Amino acid sequence: MALVTATSAAGGIRAPRPAGLKRLALYPALIFTAAFFVLPLAVMLCISFTLRDKGVTVDWFTFANYRAFVERGDGVLLQAMVNSLEVTAVVTVLSILIAYPIAYILAYRVPARWQRLLLVLMVLPFWTSYVIRSYSWLLVLSENGIINRLLTGLGVIAEPIGMGNNRGATILGFVHFFVMLLTLTIYSNLVQIKESYRRAAADLGASPWQVLLHVTLPLSLPGVAVGAFLTFVLCIGDYITPQILGGSKELLMPQAIMRQVGRTADFSMASALSMILMGVVIIAFLFSARRLRMDRL
Amino acid sequence: MTDPLVQLVGLTKSYGAMTAVAGIDLVIGKGEFVVLLGPSGSGKTTVLSMIGGFVEPTGGSVRIGGEDVTSLPPAKRPTATVFQDYALFPHMSVRANVGFGLYMRKVAKAERNRRADETLKLVGLDGFGDRGIHQLSGGQRQRVALARAIAVNPAVLLLDEPLGALDLALRRQMQEELVRIQKRLGTTFVHVTHDQEEAMSIADTIVVMNRGLVEDMGVPARIYRRPASLFAATFMGENNLLPGRVAAVSGDALTVETPLGRLLLAGKADLGGAVQVAVRPEQIYPAATAPENAASLGSARVCELVFQGTHWRARAKTGADGEIALLLRLPPEMQPAVGAEVALFARPEDIVVLSR
Amino acid sequence: MRGLRQLPAILYMTAAFAFIFLPVAMLVIYSFQNGPLPVPPFKGVSLRWYDALLADRKLMAAMGNSVLVGVLSSLAATMLGFLAAYAMARRPPRRVALAQFFLMAPISVSYLIIALGLLFTFNLVGVGKSLLVVGIGHVVINLPLCFAICYSQLGEHQANVERAAQDLGANDLQALILVTVPMLWPALLASFFIAFTLSWDEFVIAFLLSKYDTTMPVVIWSMLRSGLSPKLNAAGTFVFGISILLVLLVELLLGRKRTS
Numbered sequence: 001m002a003l004v005t006a007t008s009a010a011g012g013i014r015a016p017r018p019a020g021l022k023r024l025a026l027y028p029a030l031i032f033t034a035a036f037f038v039l040p041l042a043v044m045l046c047i048s049f050t051l052r053d054k055g056v057t058v059d060w061f062t063f064a065n066y067r068a069f070v071e072r073g074d075g076v077l078l079q080a081m082v083n084s085l086e087v088t089a090v091v092t093v094l095s096i097l098i099a100y101p102i103a104y105i106l107a108y109r110v111p112a113r114w115q116r117l118l119l120v121l122m123v124l125p126f127w128t129s130y131v132i133r134s135y136s137w138l139l140v141l142s143e144n145g146i147i148n149r150l151l152t153g154l155g156v157i158a159e160p161i162g163m164g165n166n167r168g169a170t171i172l173g174f175v176h177f178f179v180m181l182l183t184l185t186i187y188s189n190l191v192q193i194k195e196s197y198r199r200a201a202a203d204l205g206a207s208p209w210q211v212l213l214h215v216t217l218p219l220s221l222p223g224v225a226v227g228a229f230l231t232f233v234l235c236i237g238d239y240i241t242p243q244i245l246g247g248s249k250e251l252l253m254p255q256a257i258m259r260q261v262g263r264t265a266d267f268s269m270a271s272a273l274s275m276i277l278m279g280v281v282i283i284a285f286l287f288s289a290r291r292l293r294m295d296r297l
Numbered sequence: 298m299t300d301p302l303v304q305l306v307g308l309t310k311s312y313g314a315m316t317a318v319a320g321i322d323l324v325i326g327k328g329e330f331v332v333l334l335g336p337s338g339s340g341k342t343t344v345l346s347m348i349g350g351f352v353e354p355t356g357g358s359v360r361i362g363g364e365d366v367t368s369l370p371p372a373k374r375p376t377a378t379v380f381q382d383y384a385l386f387p388h389m390s391v392r393a394n395v396g397f398g399l400y401m402r403k404v405a406k407a408e409r410n411r412r413a414d415e416t417l418k419l420v421g422l423d424g425f426g427d428r429g430i431h432q433l434s435g436g437q438r439q440r441v442a443l444a445r446a447i448a449v450n451p452a453v454l455l456l457d458e459p460l461g462a463l464d465l466a467l468r469r470q471m472q473e474e475l476v477r478i479q480k481r482l483g484t485t486f487v488h489v490t491h492d493q494e495e496a497m498s499i500a501d502t503i504v505v506m507n508r509g510l511v512e513d514m515g516v517p518a519r520i521y522r523r524p525a526s527l528f529a530a531t532f533m534g535e536n537n538l539l540p541g542r543v544a545a546v547s548g549d550a551l552t553v554e555t556p557l558g559r560l561l562l563a564g565k566a567d568l569g570g571a572v573q574v575a576v577r578p579e580q581i582y583p584a585a586t587a588p589e590n591a592a593s594l595g596s597a598r599v600c601e602l603v604f605q606g607t608h609w610r611a612r613a614k615t616g617a618d619g620e621i622a623l624l625l626r627l628p629p630e631m632q633p634a635v636g637a638e639v640a641l642f643a644r645p646e647d648i649v650v651l652s653r
Numbered sequence: 654m655r656g657l658r659q660l661p662a663i664l665y666m667t668a669a670f671a672f673i674f675l676p677v678a679m680l681v682i683y684s685f686q687n688g689p690l691p692v693p694p695f696k697g698v699s700l701r702w703y704d705a706l707l708a709d710r711k712l713m714a715a716m717g718n719s720v721l722v723g724v725l726s727s728l729a730a731t732m733l734g735f736l737a738a739y740a741m742a743r744r745p746p747r748r749v750a751l752a753q754f755f756l757m758a759p760i761s762v763s764y765l766i767i768a769l770g771l772l773f774t775f776n777l778v779g780v781g782k783s784l785l786v787v788g789i790g791h792v793v794i795n796l797p798l799c800f801a802i803c804y805s806q807l808g809e810h811q812a813n814v815e816r817a818a819q820d821l822g823a824n825d826l827q828a829l830i831l832v833t834v835p836m837l838w839p840a841l842l843a844s845f846f847i848a849f850t851l852s853w854d855e856f857v858i859a860f861l862l863s864k865y866d867t868t869m870p871v872v873i874w875s876m877l878r879s880g881l882s883p884k885l886n887a888a889g890t891f892v893f894g895i896s897i898l899l900v901l902l903v904e905l906l907l908g909r910k911r912t913s
Binding site: 020021022023024025026028029030032033036037039040041043044047098101102105109116120121122123124125127128129130131132133135136137138139140142144145146149176179180229230233234236237238239240244254257258261267270271274277278281285 | 659662665666669670672673674675676677679680683690691692693732733734736737739740741742752755756758759760761762763764765766767769770771772773774776777789790792793796800825826829850854855856857861870873874877881885886889892893896897900901904908
């Protein structure tokens with residue numbers, strides 16, 4: 001890198017590069033990210049190819065951990081990945097479907113001077129942690145919780161039913177969070193779409209639904225894609241929500257990883273699973289990046 | 298005037314205490330190229346938006362082709378708009394943009410594309426159908442916007458300062474093209490601009506607007522030469538205004554007392570009333586080029602001089618204490634000098650008496 | 654008629670608000686529960702669970718740790734992020750894009766994986782778990798955000814103002830301290846507070862990288878094992894309340910900038 005910089009400076013055809021301080025200011029962040037983000041990931045990648053047995057490294061290069069991901073315990077780990085993908089897909093789709101109308105109404109139906117306030121209010125719970133949000137849903141869903149009280153009170157059900165501790169509860173907790181995230185990204189995209197596009201479409205005879213379908217929706221896809229990507233990444237990697245709300249019947253990928261660390265201290269297996277999870281995220285990134293580029297054309 | 302197509306009756310728009318359009322009555326004929334001309338804030342764009350249906354009037358009505366469309370949405374009106382920022386859909390090809398209105402009218406794809414290409418040809422963009430909007434230059438975008446609006450075959454085409462973003466040379470060229478296309482289609486064009494030269498070069502009829510009211514309306518030459526109001530006289534080109542007093546009235550002839558002498562002029566005003574007398578810089582002549590029937594305006598001392606090719610642009614002082622400033626255009630072959638006294642003449646029929 | 658047309662929108666927004674605020678409302682209301690369970694029926698208002706919170710030595714110590722880690726890591730993240738954003742101006746666009754991609758990458762990696770990577774790496778070089786390591790983890794997750802916030806407020810305009818200062822004889826450092834930092838202080842504060850809200854109630858990294866001295870979310874997590882309790886509600890309400898205050902402060906800071 002230093003060599004490249006030196007030659008391009010010697011060549012002298014480039015625009016004058018920022019000198020001194022301005023050049024140096026970038027390096028602390030780059031070095032920090034390299035040392036505490038890239039290096040640890042590289043370490044994990046290396047560890048993932050070692051095999052440990054009872055705390056002792058027995059093999060320095062093997063694909064055993066990756067094989068175990070598929071084979072171990074009748075594919076319980078593979079199933080965790082499948083579960084994670086299913087939950088994440090459902091959460092992403094549901095969150096988009098719920099958030100889009102919220103963002104749309106905020107951007108186009110609410111008077112401009114109330115929009116900001118309403119948006120800030122709407123996403124206020126976004127700023128609390130997964131732990132507290134998930135605990136709050138536990139309160140709502142518990143056997144003595146507000147929903148069971150309401151349903152028994154109305155006579156819809158005779159006895160309180162357990163609503164926590166299953167996939168539905170995990171999805172609910174996730175959707176709650178990601179609806180807020182997507183509302184933010186979609187709203188900020190919608191308000192950037194020039195009003196004259198919608199005016200022009202209406203002028204040319206489009207009904208409100210046609211304007212939405214042919215103009216607003218396609219133009220807001222970048223906002224949806226950014227939000228969907230963030231949702232995917234954060235959802236598939238979260239340990240807390242499924243741990244608090246999901247119960248013990250099924251395992252999601254982060255829980256599977258945490259198990260390797262907690263019970264058996266199998267850092268190699270934990271690393272391998274982490275790499276697999278990251279691989280899935282990278283594929284999702286490439287997918288959405290291509291989508292975004294297509295939209296720009 | 299030909300058959301009336303658009304009728305505005307007492308059209309009003311206020312935003313709270315602010316009045317943008319203060320009760321306008323206007324009749325636009327079929328096939329006319331009408332330009333709404335005025336400074337920003339004069340209400341011209343609001344009027345256009347009310348014809349197009351984007352702004353709901355607070356009073357009065359809009360009739361198009363005899364039908365009251367005041368409460369109809371834009372989609373249901375026989376109008377199409379060329380927007381100031383063009384508003385071309387960035388995610389569609391040129392052809393899809395032009396065909397959009399036909400698509401909304403459920404015209405089959407083949408027919409839609411055929412008509413889109415035809416319209417593109419009309420605006421001089423033959424073969425551009427497959428391009429993306431971001432591949433076009435400003436002038437080309439302008440043409441696509443025009444084509445998109447024309448493609449739905451509107452009874453009235455509304456143009457909201459469509460040439461504002463173009464550079465001068467391109468603007469001139471587009472002005473000519475607009476006129477050519479308008480004559481060819483025979484569609485009624487209503488065009489908004491603040492550029493009086495643009496208005497004069499394209500309009501059949503100019504509507505001069507100020508503060509939400511119509512100041513003057515008519516053919517460009519008439520508005521330029523015999524403006525109906527003080528505002529119209531000063532907004533359209535440069536003008537010299539002199540205070541005057543009506544000393545005598547006989548029929549349509551007035552005798553007006555001005556700082557440059559007593560002038561016998563055509564016009565209507567009350568005896569003894571205060572008026573303004575307007576005379577264009579190019580209609581004030583030095584002795585050498587003065588027409589036969591020109592009346593003397595006395596002489597003035599040149600105090601600023603700029604050569605502009607077709608003429609000398611000069612500022613001069615006159616009146617008893619030199620308190621009257623005049624703007625002059627002296628012939629290029631003349632060799633005036635700063636400080637020189639120049640005798641000035643003007644034809645009475647070029648001088649306009651304005652009482653409002 | 655106009656109102657009627659708006660009715661579906663109003664209904665939808667009301668339902669959305671109810672959905673989003675239902676759990677938060679339960680959390681806050683039942684933190685004042687005058688009884689042992691944070692579920693209906695509501696038995697009257699009491700502050701006893703907040704008293705219990707304040708009396709909990711372990712929780713209070715953890716809160717102190719949370720604030721310490723939060724303040725220091727947010728300061729570090731803001732500083733690194735700001736310097737990087739400042740360095741971006743007037744560089745070749747391709748290199749800017751590359752550096753941006755590199756600095757933003759941590760946002761796409763799960764906190765869990767970041768925490769494990771740090772855990773294994775520090776384990777390898779023989780550094781034990783501690784609040785310092787937690788703080789490093791928090792800088793890793795907050796640096797991209799701080800960088801993005803500062804970068805979004807630093808435009809071509811900013812570069813021109815700096816150039817003007819240099820034209821008038823200021824050196825780099827003077828231009829930075831006398832011009833850039835004062836112009837950007839709302840963004841800097843916003844970035845600091847956002848980082849703090851995310852750090853101070855972060856769980857996974859704190860859980861995996863701390864040992865005896867730990868932070869508030871970890872203690873709350875261990876309280877969770879004994880089931881629902883109004884004391885947990887009180888703790889959650891408190892943590893949430895602080896975050897809200899900071900976010901509103903940020904909104905004010907950046908909102909003011911936006912209107913001016």
